[in-house]
Amino acid sequence: MLKNVLTGLAVWALLFAFQAFAFSSQAKTYLDNVLDLLEKYYVRSDTIPWLELRQKAYQLAANAQRPSDTYLAIEQVLAEIGEGHMYFIPAAQGGSGGEARTVYGGGLEVRRGGSTIVRLAPGSPAEKAGLEIGDLIEKVNGRPFMLPEELLSHQHGQTLELSVYRARTEQRIVVRLSLTEPPKPARPTARLIGQKFGYLDLPHHSLADSRQMDYAGLAQQAIRTVDAQRPCGWVVDLRNNAGGLFYPMLLGVGPLLGEGLVGGLVGPNSREQWFYREGKVLLRSGDTTQVMVQLNQPYRLRTANSPVAVLLGPQTTSAGEALVIAFRGRPHTRFFGEPSYGFTTALRGFSLPDGAWIAIATAFFADREGNPYDQQIEPDELLFTDWGFFQSERDEVLQGALAWLQNQPGCRNTRP
Numbered sequence: 001m002l003k004n005v006l007t008g009l010a011v012w013a014l015l016f017a018f019q020a021f022a023f024s025s026q027a028k029t030y031l032d033n034v035l036d037l038l039e040k041y042y043v044r045s046d047t048i049p050w051l052e053l054r055q056k057a058y059q060l061a062a063n064a065q066r067p068s069d070t071y072l073a074i075e076q077v078l079a080e081i082g083e084g085h086m087y088f089i090p091a092a093q094g095g096s097g098g099e100a101r102t103v104y105g106g107g108l109e110v111r112r113g114g115s116t117i118v119r120l121a122p123g124s125p126a127e128k129a130g131l132e133i134g135d136l137i138e139k140v141n142g143r144p145f146m147l148p149e150e151l152l153s154h155q156h157g158q159t160l161e162l163s164v165y166r167a168r169t170e171q172r173i174v175v176r177l178s179l180t181e182p183p184k185p186a187r188p189t190a191r192l193i194g195q196k197f198g199y200l201d202l203p204h205h206s207l208a209d210s211r212q213m214d215y216a217g218l219a220q221q222a223i224r225t226v227d228a229q230r231p232c233g234w235v236v237d238l239r240n241n242a243g244g245l246f247y248p249m250l251l252g253v254g255p256l257l258g259e260g261l262v263g264g265l266v267g268p269n270s271r272e273q274w275f276y277r278e279g280k281v282l283l284r285s286g287d288t289t290q291v292m293v294q295l296n297q298p299y300r301l302r303t304a305n306s307p308v309a310v311l312l313g314p315q316t317t318s319a320g321e322a323l324v325i326a327f328r329g330r331p332h333t334r335f336f337g338e339p340s341y342g343f344t345t346a347l348r349g350f351s352l353p354d355g356a357w358i359a360i361a362t363a364f365f366a367d368r369e370g371n372p373y374d375q376q377i378e379p380d381e382l383l384f385t386d387w388g389f390f391q392s393e394r395d396e397v398l399q400g401a402l403a404w405l406q407n408q409p410g411c412r413n414t415r416p
Contacts, residue, residue, distance in 0.1 A: 023061065023062075027061065027070055030070055030354070031057060033352070034352065035057060035077065037360060038081070038358075041269065042086075046268070048081060057076070057077050060072055084343065085345050087358075087359050090356050091352075106124060106125040106160075107120060109203075115145050116136050118390060119186050121187075129175045129176060130175055131164065131177070134389055135164045136164065136165040136167065138163045138165055162175045162177055167388030168392060186204065187203070188215060188252055189222055190222035190226045197233055197234070198231035198234040199398075200226075201240070202237065203240050204240070205245050205248060205249050213293065215249065217252075218252070219252025220251075220295060220298060223256065227255075232306070232405070232408070233411050234256055235402070237398070238324055242341075250274065251294070253323065254281070257276050257330065260275060261273055262275065262276050263326045263328070264284075265346050265364065265365065266366040267362050270363055271285070279295040280298075281294070307332040307333070308332065308333045309335075309401035310333065310334070312336075313337045314339065314340065316340040316341060316377075317341040318347075321343060321344050321377055328367040329367050332408065336383055336397050337379045337397045338383070339379070344373040345364055346363045346364075347359040347361055347362070381404075383396050
């Protein structure tokens with residue numbers, strides 16, 4: 001009884017506070033719509049004091065006349081909630097957001113928040129200029145390299161002079177990079193290591209257009225090519241996977257995941273399961289199962305349940321973390337590296353009346369047993385990536401994974 005009285009008093013206080021502000025009805029309706037969406041769909045909604053948060057939002061949006069006048073209040077509400085994975089895109093920017101965590105320029109990719117080259121597009125100007133993975137960009141045209149976005153501030157057709165430190169040889173070199181082509185998305189690649197271990201590099205994937213399925217086909221073709229050389233085990237490297245389009249990535253790695261249930265989502269309003277079967281990714285929700293993506297000519301691994309070492313780290317984010325979780329519970333699988341970023345929630349996008357867009361975390365990623373992950377994913381073996389030696393013989397995470405694979409039953413007696 002007392003609880004009901006207090007709740008009623010809180011509502012009256014909120015209404016009284018609103019009357020003190022000169023909101024237009026249009027602005028209030030817009031702001032309330034956003035707050036209602038958050039309260040209804042946010043996966044941790046039961047931990048949020050919504051009455052207090054609405055009061056703060058109304059104060060910040062005092063005198064708001066148009067929807068755009070409430071944007072600051074919406075941004076502050078998201079900051080108060082503290083779920084870094086969620087975001088708001090004002091109408092002026094349009095679109096539906098993305099997972100841009102790294103920056104391209106001339107065919108090279110720079111690690112998020114740093115200046116280390118972590119990927120080179122085959123045949124790109126960067127590769128032709130002699131740049132290597134692991135190179136640290138120190139200067140661009142004689143000026144200190146401060147932000148990765150600087151690479152995108154130069155127009156195509158320009159030539160940049162990059163001062164680079166190469167940790168592998170402890171040398172400083174100068175490279176001339178011609179920006180003769182637009183940035184290219186990262187592609188999944190695979191190779192054989194030591195004549196016995198398959199290595200699959202799965203970068204992030206955010207092409208939400210007609211090319212989105214190319215990723216899955218390229219990944220399975222890469223697996224097919226290496227599997228023809230009969231590796232005894234596999235390394236799946238997700239250290240550079242900052243998320244994006246989950247279903248094509250899941251489809252691409254399907255041959256290594258194996259057939260059947262591979263994970264799902266657990267939230268207050270829904271429970272879903274993901275399956276990989278015969279070249280299809282299936283989504284089961286309640287009594288309904290639908291095909292999300294599929295390949296017409298999928299590949300099946302020569303040796304089912306081959307040992308797999310999964311590599312992860314702080315760059316492994318969002319859908320990249322969902323891929324890590326999909327390997328949880330797989331037989332003969334072990335995880336190496338550092339804890340993931342911690343965006344282990346599924347986002348659902350909502351279009352707002354003025355063309356703005358908000359992404360709300362509505363559920364946690366879950367493993368094959370239905371266990372939700374609400375924070376960073378911890379590896380089985382804690383090893384740290386030195387990006388200067390990424391993918392080299394001095395890459396401690398990769399070497400730790402290879403050492404484990406070497407001791408697996410299927411690899412002990414194979415050729416060196």
